[in-house]
Amino acid sequence: MENPLHHFEVHNIIPIHIGGLDLSISNAVIAMWVGLALVGSMFVLPSKRGLSLVPGKLQSVLEIAMEFIRNMVYEFIGEEEGKKYIPFIASLFLFILACNLIGMVPGSYTITCQIVVTGVFAIGIFIMTLVIGFSKHGLHFLGILIPPGIPKVLIPLMIPIEIISMIARPVSLSVRLFANMTAGHTILAVLFGLAGASLMIGWLPFGFTIAINGLEIAIAFIQAYIFTILTCVYIGDVIHLH
Amino acid sequence: MSKNSGFRQGVQLAFRLGTELTVATIIGGLMGYALDSFFEIKPWGLVVGVVFGVVAGCLGVYRVATKMNIEDEDTNNNLE
Numbered sequence: 001m002e003n004p005l006h007h008f009e010v011h012n013i014i015p016i017h018i019g020g021l022d023l024s025i026s027n028a029v030i031a032m033w034v035g036l037a038l039v040g041s042m043f044v045l046p047s048k049r050g051l052s053l054v055p056g057k058l059q060s061v062l063e064i065a066m067e068f069i070r071n072m073v074y075e076f077i078g079e080e081e082g083k084k085y086i087p088f089i090a091s092l093f094l095f096i097l098a099c100n101l102i103g104m105v106p107g108s109y110t111i112t113c114q115i116v117v118t119g120v121f122a123i124g125i126f127i128m129t130l131v132i133g134f135s136k137h138g139l140h141f142l143g144i145l146i147p148p149g150i151p152k153v154l155i156p157l158m159i160p161i162e163i164i165s166m167i168a169r170p171v172s173l174s175v176r177l178f179a180n181m182t183a184g185h186t187i188l189a190v191l192f193g194l195a196g197a198s199l200m201i202g203w204l205p206f207g208f209t210i211a212i213n214g215l216e217i218a219i220a221f222i223q224a225y226i227f228t229i230l231t232c233v234y235i236g237d238v239i240h241l242h
Numbered sequence: 243m244s245k246n247s248g249f250r251q252g253v254q255l256a257f258r259l260g261t262e263l264t265v266a267t268i269i270g271g272l273m274g275y276a277l278d279s280f281f282e283i284k285p286w287g288l289v290v291g292v293v294f295g296v297v298a299g300c301l302g303v304y305r306v307a308t309k310m311n312i313e314d315e316d317t318n319n320n321l322e
Contacts, residue, residue, distance in 0.1 A: 161297050171268075172266075175261060
């Protein structure tokens with residue numbers, strides 16, 4: 001039986017080594033490029049070519065997607081402040097969604113299965129929220145560590161607790177996406193392995209793989225959505241301090 | 243606001259609460275462990291860190307839950 005984890009392995013396709021740095025083009029890098037190209041060709045090219053007042057097929061899909069993202073941003077950040085974050089949130093959502101869906105194509109690679117990728121997203125978002133908070137509120141931003149309405153005696157106790165919950169945010173953000181994608185793909189691989197194991201009963205796990213494939217597509221959407229919505233929540237939290 | 247905002251809130255909460263509770267505990271424990279090896283006060287850093295982590299996780303869940311309660315009451319009042 002094939003190793004169910006082998007499709008998470010990264011192979012170098014074009015090895016490039018510059019001064020001890022490994023900048024090789026691997027299958028993960030190519031999957032990421034395909035994701036970028038997919039989002040770019042679906043969203044950037046039609047808008048460059050000129051949009052029509054009466055939307056065509058592609059344009060109406062894009063408009064629905066953008067409206068969905070805009071509502072999400074307005075709901076959690078607010079209409080006034082939220083406007084300038086729409087491009088960021090939209091590209092985050094579409095890129096993660098594209099990468100998750102590319103992973104569903106047999107033989108391709110899911111880059112969101114690598115905790116490095118999701119971790120870098122989450123750390124970038126964490127640093128971004130800190131920068132937004134400090135530039136908007138100055139040193140008052142440190143007040144986020146002291147919840148409102150607590151007695152003064154408890155303040156030294158609350159500060160470490162709040163620091164822990166601040167640091168837990170990017171970790172849980174990255175682990176959630178990584179764990180969901182990895183678990184789903186591992187289950188699929190295990191079931192496929194069982195389907196090939198015996199001809200007599202192999203149809204049973206094979207039937208399950210079809211059902212779980214549908215479930216995985218739903219998970220790809222839901223996880224991209226959760227990731228962006230929590231980004232919105234975190235940005236909203238630092239903008240509206242308590 | 244938008245018409246499926248209830249669904250959004252629900253999905254968001256469902257995926258948020260579980261991981262937040264565990265991750266806060268793990269982060270608290272790791273920070274305590276780091277303090278242990280830094281100041282050589284084994285095992286007290288780990289003990290205090292885990293307790294703080296659990297408190298942070300519970301506090302986060304408690305906050306989200308109270309917010310959810312208030313929103314529920316709002317919608318109930320609107321219906322009546």
